[in-house]
Amino acid sequence: MIYLLSGEDHFAKEQKIEAIKQSILTTENSRQFDYELLYGNKLNSELLKKTLVALPATATQRVVLIRAVHKLNTHNKELILECVEQEPEHLILILDADEMDARSAFFKKLIAQVKVVRFGQRKKKNVFDMTKVMGAGNMEQTLKILHELMDEGSHPLQLMGGLTWYWGKERNRVSSEKFQHGLRCLQEADLNIKRSRLKPQEAMEVLVVKLMEN
Known part of the structure; x- marks a missing residue:
């Protein structure tokens, strides 16, 4: 065949x-x-x-x-x-x-x-595809989608907006301590990008990993 x-x-x-x-x-x-x-x-x-x-x-x-x-x-x-x-x-x-x-x-x-x-054309993913996979706890697939989005030109601060929205929806699903930790991570990533402390992709990777940590 x-x-x-x-x-x-x-x-x-x-x-x-x-x-x-x-x-x-x-x-x-x-x-x-x-x-x-x-x-x-x-x-x-x-x-x-x-x-x-x-x-x-x-x-x-x-x-x-x-x-x-x-x-x-x-x-x-x-x-x-x-x-x-x-x-x-x-x-x-x-x-x-x-x-x-x-x-x-x-x-x-x-x-x-x-x-x-x-198979036709590949459907382009967006930040909400990434947050859906984050919610499922699949770290490897989340980072893969993040890299695709960055490679395709998505601006880091646009992705930050999607992650901030996602984390707000997680408020009732995680402990208060973890939620506050996530907010601090979002703020830290925002500053890392705006002040060029880290490369944008590196800052986003660190943020995603921290948000998905148990």
């Missing part, structure tokens, strides 16, 4: 990829020996050839994920199309493309022969 996953909704895409992997690679050994990740923008042709013909070590099929297939060079595109024509039974090939020009010869041939799953 060969999949072409197109679009910029990376979260939904990763869920699909993980579902495919879990359905084939059911043991720790299979996940270690029968899964391979390649990147189209820096892919050696010899490595691609070997990867496509390699047989599974422990699972019934190997899972190969190639990121950024829209950045493959001409020769590697030809190798992929040859593989598609052969329909190898030993291989689950996942082709991941953020961009897909359906008019190009490469994608036309792929679309006609493989299972295409379209």
Whole structure:
């Protein structure tokens, strides 16, 4: 089976990829020996050839994920199309493309022969998405969304406004001592940003961690 996953909704895409992997690679050994990740923008042709013909070590099929297939060079595109024509039974090939020009010869041939799953554009997150995850206690995901928001140009003081709103709603859910501590942390972060005591992203990271501490 060969999949072409197109679009910029990376979260939904990763869920699909993980579902495919879990359905084939059911043991720790299979996940270690029968899964391979390649990147189209820096892919050696010899490595691609070997990867496509390699047989599974422990699972019934190997899972190969190639990121950024829209950045493959001409020769590697030809190798992929040859593989598609052969329909190898030993291989689950996942082709991941953020961009897909359906008019190009490469994608036309792929679309006609493989299972295409379209994910559309990624929905931009906002500070309220971040506070929702904070409320669920997921530190890792909260920091990930914070980094996305900062990278996309959200102003730290705008994010502060959202966090201040969130903390106000937490008043009846936390102890009085913790609530007052959170207010002090918000004030400290505000001063750290306005007076350039810390880099804005660092100040926001420190604030989020302190607000989420037990």
